Amino acid sequence: MKPSILLALTLGFCSAAWADDAQKVLECMRGNVPSSLRVQDIELTSTDRSQGSRSLRGKLFAQNEASRVRVMLKMSAPENLAGSAFLLREATKVSEQGMYVYLPSVRRVRRITGEFADGALLGSDFSYQEFRHLQNSFQDLSSTLEPAEVIEQRPVHVLLSVPQAGSQPNTARIRSWVDQQTCVPLKVEFYQNQSLQKVLTIPVSALKQSKQRWYPAEASIRDVKAGTSSQLRVLGVQSGSKLSKGTFEPSLFYRLGT
8 A cells, every 4th residue: 555545544544533532522511511400690791992891690591401402691680681681592403493682672582693693792702603602512513633732730622613514604713622621611712714813711710510510600701803801700500490491492581581
């Protein structure tokens, strides 16, 4: 066998193996979302270029049902955003999955598609698209494993996630550093048009455990070009909470969670 052919076969085998290992890391990440409902009281503080800031409070509902992640965010403060809600829903049927937002000012549910997915999630530095990728562990991207690194003396898996063939997402690629012990990403870089757009960081000290599953008690995202940032803090967690009917239903989610 010619050396060039042998090399090609070897590289092909390595790529397949690394992709398989990447899938195991992603499955471990998704395993942090419980099968029963988990409710997190959160505070989201955004800071602009002039260091002016505003804070939002609400609840984050999450559930992994039959390997499908569903997340709902319901805001309670400030007053002008109270009642605003965001839903991320994975489902078997394409028609039943997607992202949805409800704003009291317009009094209707809007499905998030196209360029709107690049918009700011409730005025924060998280876009709807970025929040979706973080919550569903890059499930709709194609991921491969890169050489391991270390962050804060913790070994981390390094994943490169890119659009799947035939898709036209807004984000060119995502690189994430996933803690090998907890399967929580300690750092995520979002690239657009091959340039670094945003950086998410989670300190090791913020890693917390609730019923054998890990979550970050705080996370910060920085918009490199805009010079703005947002910090997400988890103020309390209720694991195994009873699921309210309609919590993850597009027609009902915004009425619940108060």
